[in-house]
Amino acid sequence: MNKNLKFYTFILLTLGLFLFNACTDDTEDPVITDPDPVVVDATYTADAAPILNSSCAFTGCHVSGASIGSLANFADAKAFAGFGKLLKVINHEDGVQPMPRNSDKLSDANITSIEKWVADGLLE
Structure with a gap:
C-alpha cells in the first residue's frame, strides 16, 4: 500500500504542478495606442482674431482704416x-519694426497659433 500511496501522491503532485502552471498569465497586456489625433486647421475666428484683437487691433494701432494697416477683421x-x-x-526678425510696438x-504659444493659421492657409 505504501507503494500505491507514493504513486498516487506523485500523480497528484504532477497533475497539480501542470494545473498550477496552466493557470499562470503568460499573455502580454495588449498595447493600446492612441488613435491618430484629429488635426484641426487653425482659423482666423478661433485662433488668430483673439490674439490680434487683444495685441494689435486696438485704439492707436492696427484698427480699421489705420494708415499703418488694419488687423481688425479677417x-x-x-x-x-x-x-x-x-x-x-x-x-x-531683423529689418522690421518688432510688434507689438512698445510692448x-x-x-x-500665441506666435505658434498665428504661424499655424498662416501655414494652414489663412482660413476664416
Missing part, C-alpha cells in the same frame, strides 16, 4: 499676413 489680417510681414514682425513680444 480680410485685412489675411492681406497683411499674406505679404509675409506679420510673421516677421511678431517674431522680431513685450507675444508669447511663444
Whole structure:
C-alpha cells in the first residue's frame, strides 16, 4: 500500500504542478495606442482674431482704416499676413519694426497659433 500511496501522491503532485502552471498569465497586456489625433486647421475666428484683437487691433494701432494697416477683421489680417510681414514682425526678425510696438513680444504659444493659421492657409 505504501507503494500505491507514493504513486498516487506523485500523480497528484504532477497533475497539480501542470494545473498550477496552466493557470499562470503568460499573455502580454495588449498595447493600446492612441488613435491618430484629429488635426484641426487653425482659423482666423478661433485662433488668430483673439490674439490680434487683444495685441494689435486696438485704439492707436492696427484698427480699421489705420494708415499703418488694419488687423481688425479677417480680410485685412489675411492681406497683411499674406505679404509675409506679420510673421516677421511678431517674431522680431531683423529689418522690421518688432510688434507689438512698445510692448513685450507675444508669447511663444500665441506666435505658434498665428504661424499655424498662416501655414494652414489663412482660413476664416
